[in-house]
Amino acid sequence: MAKGAIQYAVIDAFAAEPFKGNPAAVCLLDGEEAAAADERWMRSVAAEFNLSETAFLVRDHSSAAAPLRFRLRWFTPVAEVDLCGHATLASAHFLFTTVLTKQHVTVEFVTKSGILTAKKVPAPENTGISGERLFIELDFPMIDLVECDSAEMPLLPETLNGAQVVSVWKSTTAGDLIVLPLILSVISSASITSF
Structure with a gap:
């Protein structure tokens, strides 16, 4: 150098x-x-x-x-x-x-x-x-994705702490996974009283 x-x-x-x-x-x-x-x-x-x-x-x-x-x-x-x-x-x-x-x-x-x-x-x-x-x-450049069958990856829900998997996509170049889990949220309301 x-x-x-x-x-x-x-x-x-x-x-x-x-x-x-x-x-x-x-x-x-x-x-x-x-x-x-x-x-x-x-x-x-x-x-x-x-x-x-x-x-x-x-x-x-x-x-x-x-x-x-x-x-x-x-x-x-x-x-x-x-x-x-x-x-x-x-x-x-x-x-x-x-x-x-x-x-x-x-x-x-x-x-x-x-x-x-x-x-x-x-x-x-x-x-x-x-x-x-x-x-x-x-x-950034876009990468192409293909849909995968989540059944091909049986450990996926376990990895996501039991979350249900909605869809799984895989990149065509590096084989990276994009996982969309089903997330349920609970919304509660509370009343606030001021004195």
Whole structure:
């Protein structure tokens, strides 16, 4: 690995104040650093940060079209992962606040999971949040799902503490399951008397 300086930051995602939320390290690699960064080196850097994920960004110059594109990879201290939401949000925040100009409102990330998009958006209404806070909307790639027969998975109700299963869906790529349990809730009313 080259010995040039690497721009990096540790960013708390999903937080309104420091030392809250979910931290992720973000490293921007450029030039020689980008060319020399191999998987072993990125794992070593992630282990040094010792956070759940470290994101590595490299500017993608292959597309001249807007929006700007960056290659994005995520590493835990021991392995590369295919997708990480909080480290993607941290990467977008890092780019919008440190690297890109204020005119840039959208950035695309080229990842193992497909193209992810981050866009600056106005503060949501009725939150009471105002000022110069940055809000970012992420658009993740869709995955195809197929319906499964819950009878094929007899331990599913036991895993869900006896909850009845309404439907089970399986991703076509990774085999992940999405389970919709039947949840019964009891709503009671009470009267409040003031004195």
